[in-house]
Amino acid sequence: MSFIKNYFAPAEAKEIVKDRRSRFIPASDLPPMPSTPPSDSENEKSSGGLDSPQTRMPSGLNTPGGPSPWASRPVSMYPAGDFRNNDKDELRDIKCDVMVNWLYQQQMEMLWTAGAADEGVVLKKTRGMYTCCPADIMEEPFGFYKAIEMLNVRSAMTVNTRVIKLFLHNNDKPFVPLKGGLRLQVLPDMTYLPRCQKHQFAAFIADRGILVVWDDEPRHLLNRAENIEKALMEMIWGEGGESDEEGDEKGAGVDVDEVGSDMGDGMERADPRKPRRPVLIQPTMTGLTLAITVTAIGAGYRGIAQEIAIDGNYLRLLFVLVIPAQIWLGLFFFQALVGNFGQLVGPISQMNANTKFYSGIAPKRLTHDYGALPHVTIQMPVYKEGLTGVIEPTIHSIKAAISTYEMQGGSANIFINDDGMQLIPEEEARARQDFYDEHNIGWVARPGHDPTGKKGEPFVRAGKFKKASNMNYAMWVSTRIEDKLLLVNRHGNWTQEDEAEAYKTALMECVEEDQGRTWADGNIRMGDYILIIDSDTRVPTDCLLDAVSEMELSPEVAILQYASGVMNVTDSFFERGITFFTNLVYTQIKYAVASGDVAPFVGHNAVLRWAAVQSISYETNGQEMWWSEATVSEDFDMALRLQSAGYLVRLGGYTGDGFQEGVSLTVYDELARWEKYAFGCNELIFFPIREWPTKGVFTQLFINFLKSGMPLPSKCTIMAYIGTYYALGSAWLLTFANYFLTGLLNGHLDKYYLDSFKVYFAIIIVFTVLGNCALGILRYRIEEMSLGQSLWTNFKWIPLLTIFLGGISLHVSQALLSHMLGIEMNWGATAKEVTNTTFFDEVPKILKQFKGTFIFCIIASATMICGRFAVPDLWKIDLFIAIYPLCTIIIGHFMLPIVLNPNLMLFTF
Template identity: 55%
Template sequence: MFKSVKNYIKPGKEAPSRGNDVLPTATSTPAARSSATTPHSSRPPTGGYGRASGATSFSDMGLMSATVNLMRMTQIQQRYMWCLPHPPPGEGCVYKVKPGEFITHPESLRQNNDPFFEAAAELNSRVMISIKDRVVTVLLNQPDLLYIPIQDNLRLQIVPDVEYIPRCQRSQGAAFCKNQDMLVVWGDSVDATEQRADKYLKQMVEVFSQGFGTYNEKEKDSVMVKEMPMEGSEDAYSGDVDPEDNFQEPRRKIVLIQAVLTGMTLLLIVAAIGSGFRQIAIEIGIDHSYIRLAFVIAVPFQMWLALFFMQSIAGMVAQMIGPTQQMRQNSKFYSGIKPRPISRNVLPHMTIQCPVYKESLEETIIPTMESVMAAIRTYEMQGGTANIFVNEDGMQVISQDEAEQRRIYYDEQRIGWCSRPKQRTPPKAGGKLFGKTEKAPELEPGQQYYVRAGKFKKASNMNYSMAVSVRIEDKLALVNRHAEWTQEDENREYQRCLDEVIYEDEGRTQAGGNLRIGEYILIIDSDTRVPNDCFLDAVSEMEQSPEVAIIQFSSGVTNVSDSFFENGITFFTNLIYTAIKYAVANGDVAPFVGHNAVLRWAALQEISYEKDGQEMYWSENTVSEDFDMALRLQIAGYIVRFASYTMDGFKEGVSLTVYDELARWEKYAYGCSELIFHPFKQWFTKGPFTPLFKNFMRSPMALPSKITIMAYIGTYYAIGSAWILTLANYILIGWYNGHLDHYYIDSFKIYVSIIVVFNGVGNLALAVLRVRNNEQDLLPALINNFKWVFLLTIFLGGISLHVSQAILCHLFGINIEWGATAKEIEDIPFGEEIKKVFRRFWRMWLFCIVVAAGMAYLSLGAPALWRIRIFTPIWPLSTVIFAHFVLPIVLNPGLMRFKW
């Protein structure tokens, strides 16, 4: 067989372009698409994607543009000799003008309702072409060929007939039709379709020109699959194990480096507090006053607030002189090496879950979906199946035109989506700290009040959509499938169940596409980028490690602008991921940051709980739903693992404005507080500590990991208390200097320690670690680290008031909510930005001015005995006030551009 294939592989001359072919000038409307093959939306689209807002039909210019694109695609087919100048029936090119309207070449495809045209209309892609090639013909005439291998152990699907095209794995972008002896390629544009077809043909020729034996040798350690299951079929969700797959991952070792560093941390804390009690002992020996022993009450708080500082010192020393090979190995909680690909008849089904809100379709959602679909294409060509499940919290909030564009895009790309009603309820009792109570919304006729639970709506959004999916699965489980059950039957029943769920919700739910959830869920944000080849590695590791509930991937950053603030936050984000990678490789427990992670669906179902008659997977009562999820999974006996073998292939967006970054820190502080403490008003009935925190302390999690988590949480309390303690220190040292107990350490000494440790040693240690890990050279690393010292000093020095506000709001039961983070740059004029900054920060500026005026009075105008002119109390408070005052100004790109 393969010798004959080689004989056909000869470089051929390109056929001359034929630009005078007659092309159609009219559009056509095919028969309605069957819901059995593509589940329709709960609100059918009525317009065209990409048109101007408010338009109801395409203009003549739209048809002219489509005709030009069809002509281009036809000329490309002829230039590559993929078709004849006058293609026979069943071959040619179909181009979509708008939903339900297509033009074709030759025009007879449309006029005769040719199966090729019907398949293209049902597939609903922008472009679809046929390719006739001698190599394709020879290959498809070979018996028992279930797929066509191409490079990198990928393969293209084979379908029996062109009529199966709408039900094949769409993300592959191509399929071989056995009965027609041709390759069919589709895409979202002419250029993309041309590039895909050319790439697949060249890769196929290269593989077969080397001989199939070479390919088989490469495939020995790869995935073995049978014929592709159709989208949404039972086989796609079964994940049956191949009997020959006997590979078991060796038991992973537990690294104890972090345990040693935690011991050093505790040693440093004991030494620091012990030095204070040494002073107390000396003083008691002199004046025999034992009242000083009351300082022991402050020891637990001192230890908690100092944990992170001492842990950082121990970690920095280890980064510079300790071992680093663990970062390139696998351990219980860390994966630095890719897993061996699993060998399955059918690879596990992957669902990509993406919550969205009001983000721009063009600028944010589409680039993310294109990144995901490229990864799905690779996974399908490796033998797997996947679907996208968008949790649409913006569909019923944004304008009708924007919502319509989203529906059309989701339908065109076969993306499943589910939307719940917009918030229609008066706010709860109370209001934001320093804020106004919102008015109750006015209801239109037929509308009902609806509460989107949670202070940060992501958790309730995902719960709502997942509940709809589970209800559909419950209905499907009742279906009696006979022996001759087909894919069309399965899709028809799925659509019936979806329609029933939408009907039962009485208009609250809008949904469309495939909402079924596979064995594993990749959760992403709306501004995420994923590697092209990541699904197989993820499911392989999950299958080989059944104790793992979450694999959190290391992430890089997707920058949408070149502003200094975004670049600074990018540096800080990369610093955090480097620290996480180092700590987890040392044996620490892996974090779950809420995105760019693969979750085991069965584990989520196991730890779910019922509330108000609804199944809850994500906690709607906490702001940090990701931390809560990881904690519940680990209490249940699962582990969270951190994977760095994708390098920076996963990318996430960062805060684009100082407003969003402050809100992020406030949200984290609030979330940490509510994980540990009840609000003050509940202390007398429920006690100070939450059940979740008690379960955490009683859980079998390793003690060093518990200490690390407590250190992380204590960081927010340390930052939040900074302005309070610095202000108190100003009074105490200024008025009582020399009369204070020697146990007390003034703020200036602490300030110098922080500057030396974090700004000095911290940046040096980070650079050395990256050099030792072969990530950067020393000099560029040092320059990059110290370049951002000023920005981070201003930011971290100016967030204390904001963090303390969030913590106090929780402890005093004051309502506070946060919106979604901005994903696109807003071009706001300088004057409008000034007004925005003033509205947001005038209370903080007023506080800073009052404190600064008080300091000036106590330094210059107060009576002599009340004056404070000592440098050591003045400097720390001055830096805190200065950082808070200038934070929204100098770190605001909208103001620094001076754009009127």
Template identity: 40%
Template sequence: MSAPNQVHFQPQPRPIHPSHLNTSSESDSYPNSPSHSLTILNNDYDAFDALLHNIYEKILQDNWFKPAGDADSTGVCLRVDPTSFRCFPYENPRLIPFEEGVRRLNVEVAVKIRSASVHAAVSRTLPSAREILIDSNTRIQIIPDISALGDAEREQCAAFIRSDHTLVVWAFSVDQVIPLWTEFEEKLIKYIWRTRSTPRRDSNTPGFFDPMVSPVLHNTSLPDLPSNIASTVNSAAPSTSALPQYSTTRLSTAAGPFGMEDIDRSAANTMVVNFGFGVMNELDEMEKPVQPKLSKKKKKSTFWSFLSWWKLQTPVASETEKDVSALEEGSESHPEPRQLVLLGPFYAGCGLALTMYFAAAGISNLIEEWVLDGDTRRFGLVVVLPIVAAVSIFFCLQLIGNLSLVLGPVAQYHENSTYYSAQRPRPNAQIDGAARWSETTEALVIRDGVQNGTNIDFTEVEQELKREVRVGGLPHITIQCPVYKESLELTITPSVLSIKKAMQTYARQGGTSSIFICDDGLQIIPEEEKQKRLDFYANHNIGWVARPRHSSAPGGFKRAGKFKKASNMNYGLALSIAMEQQLAKLIADASSPTNSNNSTSSSSSEPRESSRPSTSTSSPYSPSQPRFESIDSIEERALQLAIEQIYQESGTAKKVVDESGKEIQEVVYHRPWAGGARSLRVGEIILIIDADTVVPEDCFRDAAREMGEEGGEEVAIIQHESDVMQVAHHYFENGITHFTRRINKCISYGCANGEVAPFVGHNAFLRWKAVQDASFIDPADGRRKMWSEANVSEDFDLALRLLLKGYTLRWATYSQGGFKEGVSLTVVDELARWQKYAYGCDEIIFNPIIKWWRHGPISKQLREFMQSAAPVHYKIGMSSYMFSYYGIAAATVGSTLNYLLLGLGPDLDRFYLHSFEILLACVVVFPALGNLGFTMLEYRLGHRSIWSSAVENLRWIPFFLFFFGGLSIHLSTAILAHLFSYDMTWGSTGKEVEKSTFWIEVPRIIKNFKLSIIICLMLIAMMVIFTTGVVPFEWQIPGWNWALIIPLSLVIGCHLLLPIVLNPWLMKFSY
């Protein structure tokens, strides 16, 4: 005989196809099902049946289901194609509602589970409970019955069903479902054992299926809506709530499961339980107080004790983890006040003073020479002092900074301060707790349009709207990602799957999130790739916006900006805002008693044209498929109306000739594509990422806590330090990886010293309210924009506007490399990136020459920045960074002038600084002192030993010699392109590895480097001519004058060898 808790698995025949069942008994049992699709038996098995049988067999072996009569309501549901699902066991009408719920969830696989642990967990809750807090990082929703499964929070990947005491677990890929349940079962057993005699808790947490607590605006929900509209409100909509407060709970003395309510907990310290997956103490970490253990330090000598300030004693990893666990499980703790560190301002002041000293030394030389010969003409050289000082300030700041790496304090690297976060924010009961809702009445501004000939006149109408405001809980986070033509399989999918893991963690912690993709390539890529992207977006519940392709023809759609990222995100945000306005109007109309009866007929005014392109295969959300239209119809209607609004606003006039030969103006409109209305609603916090990004699994709640803590409302951006996600692993990518990690660590050190955090444009959390507050009216088209389309450095422009509004930017390192970004895979892409930076810096500093007669040479943006209330040390640091590009760009021109001036006129004023002297100073400060300082920094922080760090830094010196030595001409072309208004554009950086050969790379080198090669060949010819008898003797520059030859020869050699020695495919000599 079999054991009573075991069931023998018997394979069942394969289904023929889903069909409709109309038996009266089952139809009466499930009246809410929109369609009764039943899987029919057949012996023709395929791969999907094998997966279904395997998952079901694993379930039985792991004792997921109770045997006997309870097993007929449990099963597995698997998606076999974008439009159909298959259930096992077959021919089970009780699984019809389960399949319909999975269809609405649109997940890859789902399992309905009934077990003793699930039954015990559900039975401990009161009917009003909306979730079960399994542990500090896992909150699982409770839905009343299986019909509400489609409205569940999708990213939690699990939901308890109260009506039949079951659990549904789902996953976005088949291979994840069994490990997902195994991990969850372990947590569930611990939860049941820990709470076996705890009174039942009635939580006031609102459920995701409850339409009366669903925000329909940014953080709002309407009471007293008509029934046909109230059911459509999105329960997972974003929230821009104020700081929350705990809601009151009620305790019940109901008996615990298994009859263990009388167990003496005082004896728990000696009880040990083995549940099959490991031994667990009865009093686990959620209950016992954690005593921080102090590491035993060995007694040191007096000499090392005296120098202990120089190198930090880093905490033991295990102890740090225990401290974090204690904070997570303990009671609420208030954040420590953040201090303003003044080391950064001190170093900036020293660097500026050193720059002024060098300028004064040059003036001193002029005065000494004037005293000797009385010639006052040399004082005309003073006019170049501002240029010399601007270029040399970066050199001086680097000199001071490198000395501080060796001799300055470093303890602040592990401490939180105003512009820097080294430690995770502490748990906050107000933020981490359950959400509540407060009723209020506000004035709502609704935008409407009236047809006026060929134009649409838009007006704003103010209307009072009664609504509920969310006052608690974790905020909704929107992940915004601009993409172009990147590979779906190699680039976009890994990034989305990484984001989905973080979204699942955040959902189980009690928050909500969504992905918002601004797809600039969807209307450009081939039809097959387009369909793959659309299916991928639908399967992962991704909201997306795709604007029309760029056209230079009259009346064509223009994608603004030289770098299209800013205008791409602006377009997506504009559509999202328009959708919110239309959604507010729909709800206001539905709230009106006169309009509630006509809500159904009002839908007839929706735009008839679809928001997405026509496809050959219908998606899971295709209208041809059975679905609950009332779930998201109000948001989909709002999206359709927003698309129509953007379409009407996009009209551009062009001149055409009619049949009579008369020239007339015709208005051309451009329709956007969009989908996933629910995910297009922007939350309180936005995470900006690139298409090639990896994020840590637990990072959303940290951002919510940091922005929600006391004083955190002033934080507009939390920029995380990023590690590198390598894909090619050749020596060029390895070199750029080393450089990127080094730069990021130096930025972390600078921010820890008190410097204002930079915003690099990705892997950063933005406060949506602050971004809106810093928005501006673009004079080019009169529209409100969040990102500047006129600047290549749109991230610096946004950061500057936020600073001028009084917000704070913060750099965070507590993710410890969890955020990863891709780097350039070819030298061409890296040079294009540096050109873009140089062009952007010149945009900020100078106006194009053609505008000098009206606006002057200095740009308005720089004038406002220098006159603003931004910290002085921030102005010094940003100025040194921007002028560093001019220093690199001047290398070729300066070396050539130095060769001619000293070679043809050796008796120059002492005010002139020779190129060889500059070369020696740069070698001392950058390769020598720079590598020494960074090696000491890594050692002092406890990150690496001295020898390993020194070897790592020294072995890349030749790489950077060729790279920085060959940058000059390329940066000069970018700077001159802006000054002379030359149209220079850049595409997106390549993110996939493209294998190449010698015969492919040589033509690419000639094409991309022909300008620098021509200039270098001309300089070589000049040097050869001046050393021969072609010119008169008094004009000759002899070859033994190495002080003139070396600087120019080094520049020429680096430019010629840059595309060769830094090209991995060429250096492999693969033909």
């Protein structure tokens, strides 16, 4: 019951840190490049953002006469003489020197050095500055220290043991095979280290018979070296029951065909290229849904026909005009009803099978015989998220996946579309650049939104939700570089160094052509496939090979969308409630798609085929576009255009909760998310009313959707989903109207009218009771949870979801009407970090943001009070079926910003 406790007592305090494709080269092969164009004057440097990278002042030195960073602290928190009282740069130097000496001591204790020259530990202090132990390795002109400087890693160590020497003595391949189909690179000598596959985090040096390991965290060096030694021994002696001949054969070859062979026996194992069969369970349920919908509508019109037969009033036939709206608003209700019974008693084996739109089993992995594995680009749009709290953990997760993929024989690069670089303070921007440089990350940053040119040349960040235009801009820069590289005349002796130099020149030309608007650095070339993620994402360590294998074996698939788990940042009741709701949504999506529905594309945690994305590009104002900037639902637009071009979208369910995404941390962000979705749904279907005379009612995108080759059941499912926003948005208005109609005209209304209380009761039965029972039993049947745990998890969050869904009607209708009436709405990026505020800080924020909601609640409450006590008896409204539905709307809207706000409910001061 801890989630209830949070309402009354503060949670335990926690520290929360708030065909353009050419030859692909690892990011490590790219020489340093200027990240910003040079300024023409010092005035530009002071007013126009970041200046060009310059040589940094040596560590520990401050500008003469500059203020002390500790000037605001007259008394230190540490005792006099403590080294922690030193200057920040000096303190960093001390810590680095202590760490590098400790690592060298551990290296000697573990007998990982023979005392030979050029063996030791190197540690990075700051960008371009390193320390080492022993100090004499710094003097080697082409040795370990210089190689690590060029490799640009945080920390590195040499490992010299007899086991490694013996192993390398008998190895004549450019790699050492390890268990699980992994391969660790072998380099001829130390001079090759700066051009190695950096994300493998280790390399054998053949001529010296040693191992070099590196890591982003110095304390992990020892474990990394130990694990590699253990992996070598396990590969040799792990299969004790096999003959020497078999062991030798596996040690030399390591056929990756074995990798993943124990992951299931799907039909793709037997014949990977055999077309996958469609499943007809969801189409069948959609047919039943339509049948029940027509039956319910028909039952109502049967009553109308009987009334007309009695009194001859043919005006009732006007009810025919509302049939489309009735079907649209009620379709999701009947679909949920049928779906619940399907989950209770229907088949579930399809959730562990590979079908046309769903992969329940990991694919047969590509072998080394296939050739070079495809290059993967991990694309991550970011804004003003915190570097330490949000971006850095995501990058470490990505690098672990890249490391595995490189050791399996592939290659990958990270491509960040940084929309905040030119907006944040210079110090933070420089910190981001240093971080990107250290982790071999390519990035592009565009100017801020300045349509009037107040800060220079006008620049427009198109779109209400800037993610699409951010990615378009970065990809546009990347493709311009590819266009320039296509013009390069590559001679017969062309090397990676030549390619890197050509790339550097092309990038600098693009930056110069944009006259300071574009900032860019690193490897921003696009690979065969794009894994698109958000800035607060965690990915499985071993996911890229499965992804590229499935895409290579299924050329008809343009998007492989992965189901996601949730990564929690706090333990607040609201975030955990939204976590439950998100998991519920993904479970329902997996069930629907596995049963035969078309897979959705949610815009992140998905692999896109770059060739397919290029095939549907278009030009706007002379610039190539891939993502739609005219709608907030750019992911739906992308999926629809790809499917219209003959491609498929597929859902991957075999990763479980390996992919993780963040959820809304506050009720403000979650409301904004629902508003954005509602706005996007209306934007997909209707033009604003003022444009109806010239453009018509329905958008071309919606017409294309209706005319597309998407299966009819899937179109019905999508329309049912969109209809939920209109049902939610109209709830407050229809309930208010019902209060007067039922309260004043009860008994005089046509029998066709269904009052709000009956609708409310039906919703409780279908969604709250039957829906939660069906979901709980489904999770039990697919062995995701025990039955008791699943049911308890579902029912304990009913109060939170009741308040939330009961309190968003006004906000959803605001978004729908804003688009319909042509009123601008804009949303910022969702907060990825928690900001703890006090009770007195939160109250004004709530009053400001929910002022209109509270006014509605007060007016509606006053109306009910007056309707009961301040009007003549003939006009009094005291019927329970009239009052109760409106009370639920008022209570839900009033309690939403208060009860679902952890910062307010904890009463912190």
